Amino acid sequence: MEWIVAFLTLVALELILGVDNVIFISILASKLPIEEQSKARRVGLALALVSRILLLMSIKWIIGLEEPIINAGSLHLSGHNLILIVGGFFLVGKATHEIHEKLEGEEGHSSATAQATFAGMMVQVLMLDVVFSLDSVITAVGMVDELSIMIGAVIVATMIMIISADPIGKFVENHPTIKILALAFLLLIGFTLIAEGFGQHVSKGYIYSAMGFSVLVELLNLQMKKSKRVPLTLRKPYTDAPLALATADKVEE
Numbered sequence: 001m002e003w004i005v006a007f008l009t010l011v012a013l014e015l016i017l018g019v020d021n022v023i024f025i026s027i028l029a030s031k032l033p034i035e036e037q038s039k040a041r042r043v044g045l046a047l048a049l050v051s052r053i054l055l056l057m058s059i060k061w062i063i064g065l066e067e068p069i070i071n072a073g074s075l076h077l078s079g080h081n082l083i084l085i086v087g088g089f090f091l092v093g094k095a096t097h098e099i100h101e102k103l104e105g106e107e108g109h110s111s112a113t114a115q116a117t118f119a120g121m122m123v124q125v126l127m128l129d130v131v132f133s134l135d136s137v138i139t140a141v142g143m144v145d146e147l148s149i150m151i152g153a154v155i156v157a158t159m160i161m162i163i164s165a166d167p168i169g170k171f172v173e174n175h176p177t178i179k180i181l182a183l184a185f186l187l188l189i190g191f192t193l194i195a196e197g198f199g200q201h202v203s204k205g206y207i208y209s210a211m212g213f214s215v216l217v218e219l220l221n222l223q224m225k226k227s228k229r230v231p232l233t234l235r236k237p238y239t240d241a242p243l244a245l246a247t248a249d250k251v252e253e
Helices: 002-029 034-056 059-064 079-104 118-143 147-174 176-197 204-224 241-252
Strands: 068-072 075-078
Touching (some): 002 118, 002 147, 176 204
Antiparallel strands (some): 068 075
């Protein structure tokens, strides 16, 4: 009975810790052609599952990451700290770039260059998967002793995320203000990773509570203003060329 409680608790925690990963993958997938977006979400989360299992099977290495490798006065940084700092700066930079592109960038169109970004997206996803996975794996190691329970919980949580990735991705894509809010969340998570990398603990409860409250307020705004406002249109890195031209001609008329 005890292992069942531990298993279910760990699945719940893995889902909570995996929310930011799903959001990040969904936003990156939106840059691809429509027919590739669902595949990109599934592959991205599958990579996250593989990275988590590999890290779980390298528990001794993970524990070793807590040993300081940089000592400069009062500053002591371990391998874990450095991964969080680098991942945090990457996330902040990526989120800032995405916000700028959505608001100020140029509209894209179907081309060989746009279609060739799938591999590039997978590289970015894999980089962030390591950061997000490290956090969840350390949580798992701290809660459960049995490796089989850890791996089972990670697999179940990832399967749930894969099933829910498409609805989440489509919802974020169809509501521009939600997409900007999601990118703002990634900025917040990035700053949190940097702070924790430098030894400043930030309670995840505060972060997720703030995110949940923001989403609730935005959903209420969408419901109240649904029939009263002009929809916001963000710049899209990839747009089907014929559709884009047809829209442009219609505007000119």
